[in-house]
Amino acid sequence: xxxxxxxxxxxxxxxxxxxxxxxxxxxxxxxxxxxxxxxxxxxxxxxxxxxxxxxxxxxxxxxxxxxxxxxxxxxxxxxxxxxxxxxxxxxxxxxxxxxxxxxxxxxxxxxxx
Amino acid sequence: xxxxxxxxxxxxxxxxxxxxxxxxxxxxxxxxxxxxxxxxxxxxxxxxxxxxxxxxxxxxxxxxxxxxxxxxxxxxxxxxxxxxxxxxxxxxxxxxxxxxxxxxxxxxxxxx
Numbered sequence: 001x002x003x004x005x006x007x008x009x010x011x012x013x014x015x016x017x018x019x020x021x022x023x024x025x026x027x028x029x030x031x032x033x034x035x036x037x038x039x040x041x042x043x044x045x046x047x048x049x050x051x052x053x054x055x056x057x058x059x060x061x062x063x064x065x066x067x068x069x070x071x072x073x074x075x076x077x078x079x080x081x082x083x084x085x086x087x088x089x090x091x092x093x094x095x096x097x098x099x100x101x102x103x104x105x106x107x108x109x110x111x112x113x
Numbered sequence: 114x115x116x117x118x119x120x121x122x123x124x125x126x127x128x129x130x131x132x133x134x135x136x137x138x139x140x141x142x143x144x145x146x147x148x149x150x151x152x153x154x155x156x157x158x159x160x161x162x163x164x165x166x167x168x169x170x171x172x173x174x175x176x177x178x179x180x181x182x183x184x185x186x187x188x189x190x191x192x193x194x195x196x197x198x199x200x201x202x203x204x205x206x207x208x209x210x211x212x213x214x215x216x217x218x219x220x221x222x223x224x225x
Contacts, residue, residue, distance in 0.1 A: 004156070042117070042215040043157075043200070056212065090156050100145050100204050102213065104156030 002026055004105035006091050012111045013081065021076040021108045023091030031055075031097040032074040034066060037088040037107070049074060050097035081112045115140040117203055119216035126223045129190050134199055134219045137183040142206030146184050147213065148177050149200040157200055191223045 004025045013019050025032060034046040048056040049068040063085075065077040074091055088109050092102040120135045138146070145164050149157035161170040163179035170177045174195060176187040186199055198220045202213040 040122075040217060042217045043202075043213075045212060048212070092156070100147060100162060100213070101159055103159065104149075106154065106156050 004091055004093055004103055006089075006105040006108050008108060009106065010109045010111075012113060013078070014113055015081055015083070017081075018077070018079040020078065021089055021091075021110075023074040023076075023105055025072055025074075025091075025093040025103070025105075027093055027103060029093040029095050029103075030071050031094045031099070032068060032071070033092040033094075033102065034074065034076050035090040035092065035104075037090055043090065047076075048097065055097055078110075081110075083112050086110055086112045115203075115205065115214060117201060117214050117216040119199075119201055119219050121219060122217070123220045124222070126188070126191050126221065128192055128223055128225050131187070131189045131191070133188070134186040134221070135183060136186070136201035136216055138201075138203050139182075140203055140205045140214070144204040144206045144208070146179055147202045147204070148175075148184070148186055149202065151198045151200060151218070160199075188221070191221075193223045193225055196221055196223045 007022045031050045033048050036044045045058050046060045047066040052068045063080050067075040088107045090107045091105040094102045117138045126132055145162055147162050148160040150160055151157040161177040166181045168179050174189045178185050198218040200218045202215040
């Protein structure tokens with residue numbers, strides 16, 4: 001595997017379900033990010049981790065819970081989501097938290113029913 | 114309030130028909146401006162970084178330029194494989210780390 005990978009690629013869940021999104025980077029980077037991309041709207045930064053420590057929580061509802069067990073893996077745990085949370089969730093990584101060149105994964109298309 | 118605005122929202126071009134995309138920004142201080150390309154079903158792919166007014170970067174048929182208020186992405190003699198959504202993002206001097214503020218993108222379709 002190369003670059004940034006995300007699983008699953010597609011996810012349909014009910015509002016009472018609990019699920020997790022997984023991201024793995026194979027670039028040796030030290031910073032990882034979660035973004036939300038909704039149709040016709042700019043990418044919204046959700047969380048930033050640098051060396052496994054959370055640097056930023058961009059006013060994200062508590063129904064989204066990130067986890068970064070090491071510098072190569074990032075998870076987004078989901079519970080009691082709302083239909084408006086349906087979107088493409090993108091993971092990205094960069095060399096470190098001051099590096100502006102971010103490399104993105106293919107995203108997970110989430111649908112909340 | 115800091116804003117990043119891209120225009121047009123969508124652009125349809127004939128193969129070989131050159132055009133430009135615009136990214137205007139109003140931020141208190143610009144540390145850098147970035148262009149990304151996003152294909153359907155994929156994450157954004159990094160294209161260019163511009164740091165100061167007057168700077169230009171080129172890659173194949175793409176050329177990015179920067180002024181104090183906006184950036185342009187010129188597509189010269191586009192081919193169908195240039196069809197994608199092009200995103201711009203800014204990094205503000207107020208942010209000490211790699212926090213990017215994105216525009217909504219311009220969707221480009223190039224027809225043969």
